[in-house]
Amino acid sequence: MLTLQGLTKRYGEKTAVDRLTLDVAPGKITGFLGPNGAGKSTTMRMILGLDHPTSGTALIKGKRYADLAHPLREVGALLDAKAVHPRRTAYRHLLAMARSHGIGAKRVDQVLDVAGLGEVAGKRAGSFSLGMGQRLGIAGALLGDPEVLMLDEPVNGLDPDGVLWIRNFLRSLAAEGRTVFVSSHLMSEMELTADRLIVIGKGKLIADAPMADILSRSSRNSVRVRGPEAEGLRLLADRLLEEAADVTWESAGELVVTGLSVERVGDLAHERHVRLHELRAVEASLEQAYMELTAGSVEYGQAPPPGPGVQPLAYGGPPLPYGQPHAGQGEGESLVV
């Protein structure tokens, strides 16, 4: 459906998108996740032919966007909700778009209703709130009844109602067999919407895998062990390593253990007579997994090499915040990276 081949965009010295190669499959919601500045918007702009790739290609059903005879019927895109002439009414804005493709005015009314803007169709776009602007953008994206929908951070700045609306809406679109490609810098949001996840950092592909895979890998628990005696902890660590656990030193008095249950770690500590002040199971949330994934690309120059499948979610960054509740409990609770 959407195929990126070695897509690269450089702005002077800066590489905004770095040899991105991926496929966006139909009938699914594909989340496009990355911290701010990762290159998501630039990638989408290149797919739409707004920006020119420095090298590589972005094709829609094998064609460049500019070569599509009826682009709005193939790809509906919402890039920047504010990119509408503020003194034009919502209706006229959509009508102009529709006329460019020979789409009738009836369809304009339909998409206005679908987006819940029927009441304010005659109002100027400049008077719209951000949420209404996003809805107008979505109405425009739906105008041509396209097979592919591409939305850049559609929940940005929305209230919980709006977020919920978009989430359900994307689901209904995917359920109809459409290809939905939606970007976000919020893992919690992606966890709730996406079937498949593409993670980028510093323009590079970090992970490309079904959500279930990423979830199963990231949900393995770790155990946090803290004690006052460094010597004892070292003994415990040696014992844990014998059990084939992964041990990471947070500090001289603190270990993070993965691969063993909290009960087993407790038993081993008891067996070695190690005094503990804390023994706690930490459930790694998807949010945390995401931070681990992107930590390298945010903090350091080196990102894991791009490749097919999930990269191991090995911890390689700075100390993580303590385990958070499984992301997505609170509607508005999202971790901004």
Place this chain on the structure above:
Amino acid sequence: MSSLTTSPAGAPRATPRPSGGGLPGAVAAEWTKLWSLRSTWYFLLVAAAVMAVTAGCIGTVSHDPAASVARPATLATVYGVEFVVAALAMLSVTGEYATGSITNTLQCVPNRARMLVAKSITLGGVAFGAGIVLAAIGVAAGGAAMDAGVFEMSYVAGQVLAIAVHLALLSVLTVGLAAIVRSSAGAITALFLLLLIVPMILQSIPADFFTDLAQFLPQAAGAQFMADEAELYGPVAGLLILVAWAAAFLTAATVVLRRRDA
């Protein structure tokens, strides 16, 4: 695609078979956008006022009994009205860059040449239609203000047509120029340089070559095209030179837009 029979919330699909679009669609979109902004009407009203006042003033100071009653309208076009009409053409481009809606325009019509031609047809067409009305206003106001003048129907009709064509071509030129420059301030500056400042500088250089060169710039070519009497090269050459300028700017804009990130 064919498996989809409904769009979200059960709305029926747009059209089973894609049709429409192309250049006619792009023109229809530009037309819709142009007339959905109130400022379009303001510009045309201002142009009418400028025409009436300027042609009236010129008519008052015209004391050549052999002059056509269309002469004040022609002069008012070159010295005033054309800038208002060009500003409308300019805003159809720079306004989209300023608001960011150019990305929406290019999403609908990704072919840069088609987008620019559609804007040219729309703005040129509106300038032509408005130009006929504006010229008629100018002839009426100017003619009434003149103490003596020649009214010959076919000649006046030709002048009115020439004014409309001049405004249309200048609008096309401006669309191209504005697409290259993108910002309103920059486009206004470039337009004034091209139409007024550069010719003045060239004519102030005491060498025939530069004085002659100034005669081939758009403003002089338009004036020749609309002139009463054939001066340097006459109306037909004037028209062709103006067409060439408009085509050159449109072509340059297409090349620039194809290469440049939106």
